[in-house]
Protein backbone atom coordinates (compact mmCIF):
# COMPACT_ATOMS: atom_id res chain seq x y z
CA UNK A 538 0.00 0.00 0.00
CA UNK A 539 1.25 3.47 -0.83
CA UNK A 540 -0.50 5.33 1.95
CA UNK A 541 1.46 5.89 5.13
CA UNK A 542 0.62 3.32 7.73
CA UNK A 543 -0.73 4.48 11.02
CA UNK A 544 -1.06 3.04 14.47
CA UNK A 545 -4.66 2.32 13.60
CA UNK A 546 -3.49 0.23 10.62
CA UNK A 547 -1.33 -1.80 12.96
CA UNK A 548 -4.31 -2.35 15.20
CA UNK A 549 -6.44 -3.50 12.26
CA UNK A 550 -3.56 -5.78 11.15
CA UNK A 551 -3.60 -7.37 14.58
CA UNK A 552 -7.39 -7.79 14.49
CA UNK A 553 -7.18 -9.38 11.03
CA UNK A 554 -4.56 -11.81 12.33
CA UNK A 555 -6.80 -12.79 15.23
CA UNK A 556 -4.47 -11.01 17.62
CA UNK A 557 -6.58 -8.07 18.62
CA UNK A 558 -5.51 -6.19 21.69
CA UNK A 559 -6.29 -3.24 23.85
CA UNK A 560 -4.14 -1.05 26.04
CA UNK A 561 -4.09 -1.01 29.79
CA UNK A 562 -2.37 1.60 31.92
CA UNK A 563 -0.74 0.87 35.26
CA UNK A 564 -3.95 2.00 36.98
CA UNK A 565 -6.01 -0.60 35.12
CA UNK A 566 -7.78 1.75 32.70
CA UNK A 567 -8.45 0.14 29.34
CA UNK A 568 -8.39 1.95 26.01
CA UNK A 569 -8.06 1.20 22.33
CA UNK A 570 -5.06 2.06 20.20
CA UNK A 571 -3.76 4.36 18.94
CA UNK A 572 -2.84 5.93 22.27
CA UNK A 573 0.35 7.20 23.77
CA UNK A 574 -1.10 8.00 27.16
CA UNK A 575 -4.08 6.72 29.11
CA UNK A 576 -7.16 8.82 28.22
CA UNK A 577 -8.43 8.47 31.81
CA UNK A 578 -5.37 9.37 33.88
CA UNK A 579 -2.58 10.38 31.49
CA UNK A 580 -0.35 7.44 32.47
CA UNK A 581 2.21 6.89 29.70
CA UNK A 582 2.90 3.30 30.62
CA UNK A 583 0.48 1.36 28.43
CA UNK A 584 0.65 -2.41 28.14
CA UNK A 585 -0.97 -4.53 25.46
CA UNK A 586 -3.60 -6.99 26.60
CA UNK A 587 -5.26 -9.58 24.41
CA UNK A 588 -8.73 -8.72 23.24
CA UNK A 589 -11.30 -11.29 24.42
CA UNK A 590 -12.31 -13.59 21.55
CA UNK A 591 -15.97 -12.87 22.02
CA UNK A 592 -17.79 -9.63 22.39
CA UNK A 593 -21.37 -8.67 23.04
CA UNK A 594 -23.48 -6.31 20.99
CA UNK A 595 -24.28 -3.25 23.09
CA UNK A 596 -26.16 -1.25 20.50
CA UNK A 597 -26.87 -1.40 16.81
CA UNK A 598 -28.36 0.57 14.00
CA UNK A 599 -29.09 0.14 10.30
CA UNK A 600 -26.99 2.23 7.94
CA UNK A 601 -29.19 3.18 4.98
CA UNK A 602 -27.21 6.14 3.72
CA UNK A 603 -23.54 5.21 4.10
CA UNK A 604 -20.37 6.97 3.10
CA UNK A 605 -20.01 6.93 -0.72
CA UNK A 606 -17.49 4.09 -0.72
CA UNK A 607 -19.98 1.77 1.00
CA UNK A 608 -23.05 2.81 -0.97
CA UNK A 609 -23.40 -0.52 -2.77
CA UNK A 610 -23.60 -2.36 0.55
CA UNK A 611 -26.45 -0.41 2.12
CA UNK A 612 -28.51 -1.11 4.05
CA UNK A 613 -26.28 -2.88 6.52
CA UNK A 614 -26.26 -3.15 10.28
CA UNK A 615 -23.59 -1.39 12.29
CA UNK A 616 -22.99 -2.32 15.91
CA UNK A 617 -21.03 -1.31 18.94
CA UNK A 618 -19.81 -4.39 20.77
CA UNK A 619 -17.98 -4.65 24.07
CA UNK A 620 -14.94 -6.89 24.25
CA UNK A 621 -14.07 -7.02 27.90
CA UNK A 622 -13.37 -3.45 28.99
CA UNK A 623 -13.27 -1.89 25.52
CA UNK A 624 -15.79 -1.22 22.78
CA UNK A 625 -15.40 -1.60 19.04
CA UNK A 626 -17.61 -0.40 16.22
CA UNK A 627 -18.13 -2.65 13.23
CA UNK A 628 -20.48 -4.03 10.66
CA UNK A 629 -22.60 -6.99 11.60
CA UNK A 630 -22.35 -9.83 9.10
CA UNK A 631 -24.60 -12.82 8.54
CA UNK A 632 -27.69 -11.13 9.86
CA UNK A 633 -30.79 -9.91 8.09
CA UNK A 634 -30.48 -6.12 8.22
CA UNK A 635 -34.22 -5.68 8.45
CA UNK A 636 -34.90 -8.73 10.58
CA UNK A 637 -35.18 -8.93 14.29
CA UNK A 638 -32.20 -11.22 14.77
CA UNK A 639 -29.90 -8.47 15.98
CA UNK A 640 -30.29 -7.85 19.64
CA UNK A 641 -28.38 -6.37 22.50
CA UNK A 642 -26.27 -9.07 24.12
CA UNK A 643 -25.73 -11.00 20.87
CA UNK A 644 -22.33 -12.74 21.15
CA UNK A 645 -20.00 -11.85 18.30
CA UNK A 646 -16.46 -12.44 17.11
CA UNK A 647 -14.47 -9.69 15.45
CA UNK A 648 -12.77 -9.87 12.07
CA UNK A 649 -11.61 -7.55 9.30
CA UNK A 650 -12.84 -7.37 5.70
CA UNK A 651 -10.88 -5.88 2.91
CA UNK A 652 -12.10 -4.24 -0.28
CA UNK A 653 -9.96 -2.70 -3.00
CA UNK A 654 -9.27 0.42 -0.98
CA UNK A 655 -10.71 -0.10 2.46
CA UNK A 656 -10.54 -2.30 5.42
CA UNK A 657 -13.28 -2.38 7.98
CA UNK A 658 -14.09 -4.16 11.20
CA UNK A 659 -16.88 -6.74 11.09
CA UNK A 660 -18.68 -8.75 13.73
CA UNK A 661 -20.02 -12.23 13.12
CA UNK A 662 -22.61 -13.77 15.44
CA UNK A 663 -21.28 -16.71 17.45
Ligand SMILES: [Zn+2]
Pocket residue numbers: 562563564565566575576577578579580
Ligand atom coordinates in the same frame (compact mmCIF):
# COMPACT_ATOMS: atom_id res chain seq x y z
ZN1 LIG B 1 -5.16 5.24 33.33
